[in-house]
Amino acid sequence: MKILTEHIDVPNIETIDVFMKHGGYQAVTKALKNMSPDEVTEEVKKSGLRGRGGAGFPVGMKWSFLAKPEGVPRYLVCNADESEPGTFKDHYLMAKSPHTLIEGMIVSSFALGANTSYIYVRGELMYVIHILEKAIQEAYDKGFLGKNILGSGYDLDLYVQPGGGAYICGEETALLESLEGKRGNPRNKPPFPAVKGLWQCPTVVNNVESISATSWIVNNGGDAYAAIGEGRSTGTKLISVSGHVKKPGVYEIPLGITVEDFIFSEEWCGGIRDGHKLKAVIAGGSSVPILPAELILTTANGEKRRMTYESLSDGGFATGTMLGSGGFIVMDETTCIVHNTLTFASFYHHESCGQCSPCREGTGWMDKVLHRIESGEGRKEDVDLLVDVAKKIEGNTICPLGDAASWPVAAAIRHFRDEFEWHIEHPELATKPGAVYMRPGASWSN
Amino acid sequence: MKVTIDNITIEVEAGTTIMQAARKIGPEVAPPAMCYYEPLKSSGGKCRACLVKVTAGSEKDPRPMPKLVPACITQVQDGMIVENAINEQVIETRKGVVEFLLLNHPLDCPVCDQAGECHLQDFSFEHGVASTRTVEERNTFEETDLGPHIKLNKNRCILCYRCVYTADQITDGRVHGVMHRGDHAEISTYIEQAVDNDFSGNMIDVCPVGALTDKTYRFKSRVWFSKPVDAHCSCDKCSGNVILWYRGDEVIRVTSRKNEWGESLEFICNTCRFDRKKTSDWTIEGPSKISRNSVISANKYGANLIRPAFPIQHAAQNFKQIEDDRDRSFLNIPTSLPAAEK
Structure with a gap:
């Protein structure tokens, strides 16, 4: 089951015409013409989509915390400052299929009532920024961005902001500081961005992957998304695999498959490189705890560990780890x-x-x-x-x-x-x- | 709003921080502060010296807070229960913060100009451990000048950001700030620009350590050899309320007045600070109030004087009959007198 990467290998999918031929921007039409912002939020809540940036906080709940005082603008900021060692999924998605993110941005901004939205991309990815800016121009030309989108009366301006290349600017309040043109120091919390974010206005900061998933949710309904996955870990997740496996790369997996399957089956990583054995895995990007082979494949109480938020963190930090941002680093016995x-x-x-x-x-x-x-x-x-x-x-x-x-x-x-x-x-x-x-x-x- | 800190309950207004409430109770329960500076807006939260344990969030929601919270920026809730000096975890964490702050800070207090009025010295004396666990070399930086009046020693800087906020909020334009990241971050001016405006001298006063020092005073005297005296003048730029630091008859330094937490409540201008160094420039009010525990009060104003009543009382209590040697000396024995006088 693929949601984000379904058409990613179609030639020229980065152009709006090819993207629309494969069902692109239907969510924008559907949401802006037939749905109210609250209905979109409700669908996202129903989907059980959790933040894909690392913390796994439910997206719908984050949206509902957004303060909505009269006369104050609200902002949606997309966190594309992916800099965690081992994580390169957003990079892949934005470079290959920029319109997936832009469509998600339009739908999400509409749900939040934001008329200005930003995509904060890490500075090293300058070529991705060019791709995104070209795609945004195409969306403006087709009338999906700008004033009175599709005659619905809803206005949205979308900007791409390059970062300076600091890992810390992936932290949401540091990102906001940087976006404001200041030194990227994280802010003291509270107040949280949902109350005082960008320019002291209510702001939602979401990961690229979370925002990209919202258009599929609008098209197919929150329940359809929640049907994929397992328990509170719904939907699909992009996993960026690096290290000593036969087929490193970015994979979109339905949450709930076993870790053993993921590493060893031909469909995904294809096993450890020939003649070597699995020693340890860092399951969710460099910051999550490393686990030795026996603990990553089975939990402390003998169950098979699965690729879900809950199963990976089973056992706490003593014997477990976290799904994090999906930077899956595999090490064989030659690793010190x-x-x-x-x-x-x-x-x-x-x-x-x-x-x-x-x-x-x-x-x-x-x-x-x-x-x-x-x-x-x-x-x-x-x-x-x-x-x-x-x-x-x-x-x-x-x-x-x-x-x-x-x-x-x-x-x-x-x-x-x-x-x-x-x-x-x-x-x-x-x-x-x-x-x-x-x-x-x-x-x-x- | 009622808040309980170290088992002492106090009534405070809504919007008060834990730090302000604790300071209201007194210095025994007030957490230490290395970066927080009440007169400067949005200071605090950085040094983590004031981390305290909240064992009950509020009356309505009495769950404890999962992490230690910085007292200086956390607002109190009605019925909040806070543990500071009585909590083991807080004390352990504070030891760690001292260790972190001293990791790259030179331990050369004997040659540092700030010694005696250094907040880091006090903080490590009260909350630190006597030994060190590090064998690593310290990060070092070059000494630089921040304009004509201020010397910057980056080695001693603990990056509290106080001088940055001072320049932002007190002066009419900030030209210095923090450059770089992590433990190689440093205070610096924008492309070697000089810090030169009428209130720049206050950066020296807010600096908790010896990173920013007064060039007109540096190495002239140890602080405990000088006598602080409150004085004022009619200044058209600032309040003119200052402390004059005398050595003999000479004013060797002028600073702003500080409250008991070491915070300047009235910032003074550079003319008062650097140029008015004659007694005739000032109207003297009297000796400044300095904490009895401070080394600055040593040998001054009777702070360490033994009161006359005490030795007399002491002697009276410890009186012992002593044998008078003279009774047995040959001089007093009539037979030993020279024969001629008999």
Whole structure:
């Protein structure tokens, strides 16, 4: 079942004529001519669509929190600042089929009563910005954007704003600051963007994938969307797979398939590359906890783990992880977890905005300590030190970047402590190029 | 609205923050603040020194808040119960914040101009641990000048953003700000521009550490060797209410007056601060009120003087009969007197 990527391989789908030939912009016609904004919101609520940016907050509920004071403009902002290591689904979708997002933007803006909407794209994706701007111009020319769209009396202007290339601007309030032309520092919350967002006006910030899904929901009804998936994880999800699988790439999966199927079946990733074994998986982008092979395939109580929000987080952080933004990173037994953790720690060190002290100083500290361990200068107490530093960052920062920085470190030590200790106790072995610790008796070592 | 902080209940108005309510009760329950500065709008929330535990959100919804919340920007609800100094988690977290703030901050208080009136020094003394767990090298920056009056030492900066807000809200144009990200973020001017306007000197007063210092005062004296005196003048730019810092008969520094939380309530102009350094420029009001615990009060105004009543009382209580050696000395023994006098 494909919703977002159904026609993605059709030649020239990025042009509006081809896109409309394949059913494009029907949702705009349907919503603006036959439905009220509240009816659209109601359908989205019924669909059970959850935010695809990482947190998984129900989209319909987010929309219903939007304050609607008289005489104050409201804004819809699309978060296309996808910068999480391992996640590249929005990039793929926008580059291949920009009109899917634009159609979703029109429908969602109509539901929220926003007359100006923005797509905030990370600065590195300049070619995607050109694609989007061309597509927006086409939509203006066809009368899907601008004044009095399709004679419905509804006006909408859509702008694309390039970011400066900072990871932190993917955090919604930092994104709004950046959109206002300021330094991208996250704001203190409350007030939340639904009350005081862009230019202190009520604002909804949604991920590219969430917004893109709304047009299908308008066309086919919320119930049809809710029929796909499992439990509270409805619909389909784009998963961007990287790492040691045979077929890395972006896949649209119905939520609810098993992780084992996803990694090993020919339909999806096609299994681990020849001659190697699965060691660990990061299921939802670099910030979610890493899980070793046995825990990613089955939960702690022996059930098969499935690709849903609930199943992946089964067991909490002790034995579970999160679906996150769908950046699925697969590692085989040649991967050194210490090195991998250092890479992530360096990333968060580089990307911390520096506003609040635990994150600013803590990310740098963890990076330096991990760098020492990796280069064979670790001390015995360093492992516990890392756990403690991660604990002191987590939950004590303004925005979730602090959590995102501390979770991968804490989880790597939780599940691969022996590997860190091996680095510290045997620096002469660990610093050899390509040296990887093999845990005796583990499923990936032999 | 009723709010309970560390088991003390107080009545406050709606819209009060936990910090303001706690300060109303007193310094024993007031959380420390490194970035929050009440006179500056939208300051706070950054240093995380004031994180407190809310064990009951409000009367209506008495669930505890899942995370620690910053007291300086969290508004109280009716019936809210807050734990500050009595909560183990808060104390542990605060230790962590001290550790984070000192991670890249040089521990050279003996040569730092701010020592004695440094908020970070007080904060780490009260809430930190005596040992360090880091072996990493500290990030260092070059010392720079911010205009003709202010010296900037970025190594000591804890990025509280107070000077940024001061420049935004007090002066007529901000030309400096925070550049770069993370622990390599630094306070800097826009393309080496000089900070030069009539109220720029207040950035020195709001700086909690020794990052921004007064070039006319730097290294002239330790703060505890100078005597603070309240004074005023009729100034057409500012209120003219200041503190003069005397060393001997010489005014070595002029600063704004601060309340008991170390916050300037009246900002002063650069003319008062940098140019009026003669006693004849001022009308003296009397000695400034300085906390007894502060090192600045050492040896001044009787703060550390032993009261005369005390030694007398002490001597009276500890009186012991002592043997008088002279009774046995040969001088007092008649037989030992020289024979000639007999």
